[in-house]
Amino acid sequence: MHLFDTLREGAAFGAEELHLSDALMERWTSLYPDDPPDGRMPAGxxxxxxxxxxxxxxxxxxPGNIHGSQRYEMLRRPSVGxxxxxxxxxxxxxLKRDRxxxxxxxxxxxEDGTPCFRGRMTILWAA
Incomplete structure:
Protein backbone atom coordinates (compact mmCIF):
# COMPACT_ATOMS: atom_id res chain seq x y z
CA MET A 1 0.00 0.00 0.00
CA HIS A 2 1.37 3.40 -0.98
CA LEU A 3 0.91 5.47 2.17
CA PHE A 4 1.72 9.16 2.52
CA ASP A 5 4.58 8.45 4.92
CA THR A 6 6.21 5.92 2.58
CA LEU A 7 5.86 7.78 -0.73
CA ARG A 8 9.20 9.27 -1.76
CA GLU A 9 9.76 12.30 -3.95
CA GLY A 10 11.23 11.17 -7.26
CA ALA A 11 9.88 7.62 -6.95
CA ALA A 12 9.01 6.32 -10.42
CA PHE A 13 5.99 4.07 -10.85
CA GLY A 14 6.75 2.76 -14.33
CA ALA A 15 5.08 3.22 -17.69
CA GLU A 16 1.71 2.46 -19.26
CA GLU A 17 1.03 2.14 -22.98
CA LEU A 18 -2.04 3.46 -24.76
CA HIS A 19 -2.75 2.63 -28.39
CA LEU A 20 -4.66 5.39 -30.16
CA SER A 21 -6.60 2.82 -32.12
CA ASP A 22 -9.52 3.50 -34.43
CA ALA A 23 -11.77 1.74 -31.89
CA LEU A 24 -10.62 4.05 -29.08
CA MET A 25 -11.19 7.10 -31.25
CA GLU A 26 -14.67 5.86 -32.21
CA ARG A 27 -15.55 5.48 -28.52
CA TRP A 28 -14.30 9.02 -27.88
CA THR A 29 -16.37 10.40 -30.76
CA SER A 30 -19.47 8.59 -29.49
CA LEU A 31 -19.04 10.37 -26.14
CA TYR A 32 -18.00 13.72 -27.62
CA PRO A 33 -19.69 14.06 -31.03
CA ASP A 34 -18.85 17.78 -31.20
CA ASP A 35 -15.14 16.89 -31.17
CA PRO A 36 -14.79 15.95 -34.87
CA PRO A 37 -12.05 13.48 -35.81
CA ASP A 38 -9.11 14.98 -37.70
CA GLY A 39 -6.59 12.13 -37.57
CA ARG A 40 -5.02 13.38 -34.35
CA MET A 41 -5.71 12.73 -30.68
CA PRO A 42 -8.18 15.27 -29.27
CA ALA A 43 -6.60 17.40 -26.53
CA GLY A 44 -9.24 16.19 -24.06
CA PRO A 63 -9.33 4.04 -0.38
CA GLY A 64 -10.71 7.56 -0.18
CA ASN A 65 -8.11 9.52 -2.15
CA ILE A 66 -9.54 12.63 -3.82
CA HIS A 67 -8.31 13.99 -7.15
CA GLY A 68 -7.60 17.64 -6.31
CA SER A 69 -6.25 19.15 -9.52
CA GLN A 70 -4.50 18.48 -12.78
CA ARG A 71 -2.79 20.57 -15.40
CA TYR A 72 -1.27 19.62 -18.72
CA GLU A 73 1.04 21.02 -21.34
CA MET A 74 0.41 19.83 -24.90
CA LEU A 75 3.63 19.59 -26.88
CA ARG A 76 2.21 17.86 -29.93
CA ARG A 77 -1.00 16.04 -30.83
CA PRO A 78 -0.24 12.39 -31.58
CA SER A 79 -1.66 10.72 -34.67
CA VAL A 80 -4.39 8.09 -34.60
CA GLY A 81 -2.70 4.68 -34.70
CA LEU A 95 1.09 18.38 4.70
CA LYS A 96 -1.16 21.46 4.60
CA ARG A 97 -3.74 22.17 7.32
CA ASP A 98 -3.71 18.51 8.37
CA ARG A 99 -4.29 17.36 4.78
CA GLU A 111 6.57 5.56 -30.36
CA ASP A 112 9.72 7.39 -31.45
CA GLY A 113 10.26 8.87 -27.98
CA THR A 114 9.11 12.35 -28.99
CA PRO A 115 7.30 14.08 -26.10
CA CYS A 116 3.57 14.61 -26.66
CA PHE A 117 2.38 16.07 -23.37
CA ARG A 118 3.27 16.33 -19.71
CA GLY A 119 1.32 17.16 -16.62
CA ARG A 120 0.97 17.34 -12.89
CA MET A 121 -1.79 15.82 -10.77
CA THR A 122 -2.38 16.71 -7.14
CA ILE A 123 -4.16 14.13 -5.01
CA LEU A 124 -5.53 14.50 -1.49
CA TRP A 125 -4.07 11.30 -0.02
CA ALA A 126 -6.35 9.43 2.37
CA ALA A 127 -3.73 7.70 4.55
Whole structure:
Protein backbone atom coordinates (compact mmCIF):
# COMPACT_ATOMS: atom_id res chain seq x y z
CA MET A 1 0.00 0.00 0.00
CA HIS A 2 1.37 3.40 -0.98
CA LEU A 3 0.91 5.47 2.17
CA PHE A 4 1.72 9.16 2.52
CA ASP A 5 4.58 8.45 4.92
CA THR A 6 6.21 5.92 2.58
CA LEU A 7 5.86 7.78 -0.73
CA ARG A 8 9.20 9.27 -1.76
CA GLU A 9 9.76 12.30 -3.95
CA GLY A 10 11.23 11.17 -7.26
CA ALA A 11 9.88 7.62 -6.95
CA ALA A 12 9.01 6.32 -10.42
CA PHE A 13 5.99 4.07 -10.85
CA GLY A 14 6.75 2.76 -14.33
CA ALA A 15 5.08 3.22 -17.69
CA GLU A 16 1.71 2.46 -19.26
CA GLU A 17 1.03 2.14 -22.98
CA LEU A 18 -2.04 3.46 -24.76
CA HIS A 19 -2.75 2.63 -28.39
CA LEU A 20 -4.66 5.39 -30.16
CA SER A 21 -6.60 2.82 -32.12
CA ASP A 22 -9.52 3.50 -34.43
CA ALA A 23 -11.77 1.74 -31.89
CA LEU A 24 -10.62 4.05 -29.08
CA MET A 25 -11.19 7.10 -31.25
CA GLU A 26 -14.67 5.86 -32.21
CA ARG A 27 -15.55 5.48 -28.52
CA TRP A 28 -14.30 9.02 -27.88
CA THR A 29 -16.37 10.40 -30.76
CA SER A 30 -19.47 8.59 -29.49
CA LEU A 31 -19.04 10.37 -26.14
CA TYR A 32 -18.00 13.72 -27.62
CA PRO A 33 -19.69 14.06 -31.03
CA ASP A 34 -18.85 17.78 -31.20
CA ASP A 35 -15.14 16.89 -31.17
CA PRO A 36 -14.79 15.95 -34.87
CA PRO A 37 -12.05 13.48 -35.81
CA ASP A 38 -9.11 14.98 -37.70
CA GLY A 39 -6.59 12.13 -37.57
CA ARG A 40 -5.02 13.38 -34.35
CA MET A 41 -5.71 12.73 -30.68
CA PRO A 42 -8.18 15.27 -29.27
CA ALA A 43 -6.60 17.40 -26.53
CA GLY A 44 -9.24 16.19 -24.06
CA UNK A 45 -7.83 12.67 -24.29
CA UNK A 46 -4.75 13.77 -22.35
CA UNK A 47 -6.72 13.00 -19.18
CA UNK A 48 -7.54 9.51 -20.50
CA UNK A 49 -3.87 8.62 -21.02
CA UNK A 50 -2.81 10.16 -17.71
CA UNK A 51 -5.56 8.67 -15.55
CA UNK A 52 -5.11 5.21 -17.10
CA UNK A 53 -1.43 5.35 -16.17
CA UNK A 54 -2.16 6.59 -12.65
CA UNK A 55 -4.89 3.98 -12.04
CA UNK A 56 -2.77 1.16 -13.39
CA UNK A 57 0.64 2.05 -11.95
CA UNK A 58 0.13 3.78 -8.60
CA UNK A 59 -1.25 0.71 -6.82
CA UNK A 60 -2.26 -0.22 -4.26
CA UNK A 61 -3.65 3.09 -3.06
CA UNK A 62 -5.57 3.73 0.14
CA PRO A 63 -9.33 4.04 -0.38
CA GLY A 64 -10.71 7.56 -0.18
CA ASN A 65 -8.11 9.52 -2.15
CA ILE A 66 -9.54 12.63 -3.82
CA HIS A 67 -8.31 13.99 -7.15
CA GLY A 68 -7.60 17.64 -6.31
CA SER A 69 -6.25 19.15 -9.52
CA GLN A 70 -4.50 18.48 -12.78
CA ARG A 71 -2.79 20.57 -15.40
CA TYR A 72 -1.27 19.62 -18.72
CA GLU A 73 1.04 21.02 -21.34
CA MET A 74 0.41 19.83 -24.90
CA LEU A 75 3.63 19.59 -26.88
CA ARG A 76 2.21 17.86 -29.93
CA ARG A 77 -1.00 16.04 -30.83
CA PRO A 78 -0.24 12.39 -31.58
CA SER A 79 -1.66 10.72 -34.67
CA VAL A 80 -4.39 8.09 -34.60
CA GLY A 81 -2.70 4.68 -34.70
CA UNK A 82 0.25 5.83 -32.60
CA UNK A 83 1.25 4.01 -29.43
CA UNK A 84 1.86 6.32 -26.50
CA UNK A 85 3.82 5.61 -23.34
CA UNK A 86 3.02 7.51 -20.14
CA UNK A 87 5.45 7.53 -17.23
CA UNK A 88 4.46 8.71 -13.77
CA UNK A 89 6.55 9.73 -10.77
CA UNK A 90 5.99 11.28 -7.36
CA UNK A 91 6.98 14.94 -7.70
CA UNK A 92 6.55 15.71 -4.01
CA UNK A 93 4.19 15.74 -1.09
CA UNK A 94 3.14 18.21 1.55
CA LEU A 95 1.09 18.38 4.70
CA LYS A 96 -1.16 21.46 4.60
CA ARG A 97 -3.74 22.17 7.32
CA ASP A 98 -3.71 18.51 8.37
CA ARG A 99 -4.29 17.36 4.78
CA UNK A 100 -1.87 15.11 2.91
CA UNK A 101 -1.26 16.31 -0.66
CA UNK A 102 0.74 14.24 -3.14
CA UNK A 103 1.93 15.61 -6.50
CA UNK A 104 2.56 13.32 -9.47
CA UNK A 105 4.31 14.32 -12.68
CA UNK A 106 3.47 12.55 -15.92
CA UNK A 107 5.15 12.55 -19.30
CA UNK A 108 3.72 10.93 -22.40
CA UNK A 109 5.87 10.17 -25.43
CA UNK A 110 5.13 8.74 -28.86
CA GLU A 111 6.57 5.56 -30.36
CA ASP A 112 9.72 7.39 -31.45
CA GLY A 113 10.26 8.87 -27.98
CA THR A 114 9.11 12.35 -28.99
CA PRO A 115 7.30 14.08 -26.10
CA CYS A 116 3.57 14.61 -26.66
CA PHE A 117 2.38 16.07 -23.37
CA ARG A 118 3.27 16.33 -19.71
CA GLY A 119 1.32 17.16 -16.62
CA ARG A 120 0.97 17.34 -12.89
CA MET A 121 -1.79 15.82 -10.77
CA THR A 122 -2.38 16.71 -7.14
CA ILE A 123 -4.16 14.13 -5.01
CA LEU A 124 -5.53 14.50 -1.49
CA TRP A 125 -4.07 11.30 -0.02
CA ALA A 126 -6.35 9.43 2.37
CA ALA A 127 -3.73 7.70 4.55
Missing amino acids: MIAVATMRAYSSLVVPRP ERLTTRIACAGKE RWVHFDTETVG
